[in-house]
Amino acid sequence: xxxxxxxxxxxxxxAGWDADYLAYGVVSVAAATALSHLLVPRSRxxxxxxxxxxxxxxxxxxxxxxxxxxxxxxxxxxxxxxPAVVETQVWLPEGPARQTAMLLxxxxxxxxxxxxxxxxxxxxHTLSPTLAPAQQFDELQHRVAAAFSLPGxxxxxxxx
Numbered sequence: 001x002x003x004x005x006x007x008x009x010x011x012x013x014x015a016g017w018d019a020d021y022l023a024y025g026v027v028s029v030a031a032a033t034a035l036s037h038l039l040v041p042r043s044r045x046x047x048x049x050x051x052x053x054x055x056x057x058x059x060x061x062x063x064x065x066x067x068x069x070x071x072x073x074x075x076x077x078x079x080x081x082x083p084a085v086v087e088t089q090v091w092l093p094e095g096p097a098r099q100t101a102m103l104l105x106x107x108x109x110x111x112x113x114x115x116x117x118x119x120x121x122x123x124x125h126t127l128s129p130t131l132a133p134a135q136q137f138d139e140l141q142h143r144v145a146a147a148f149s150l151p152g153x154x155x156x157x158x159x160x
Contacts, residue, residue: 051146066109
């Protein structure tokens, strides 16, 4: 029921509250709910509400800051970019938490996961090493670990 309500809210936020699209919304929400139960059974995915809220707030803040920084770099007379590839560690276990961290890193302006090198290493492509993509990815992993109620690494995710 919670998944269906969340997906219905997401539908309304994305498509609006228009009666012309109500039938599409009902079908889409029902299909997405059923598919989510098949792909991620409740026993495998336990999100921590406070950790998830902190992750979402941090992600939105970082996206705003990063978007402003990328825009600033793009409009300067000589673009202030120095593309680089940075190798860093992935310490989240295989599964939904790790995939969430990689997806969110790709959505943040200025840096993205270029490829997985090994079970515990990734390459990050960045507009500039000054953006500190490795540190940002580590912070992201801590916040995702807190959202998925996983133990953090090196430092306590609750302190962040």
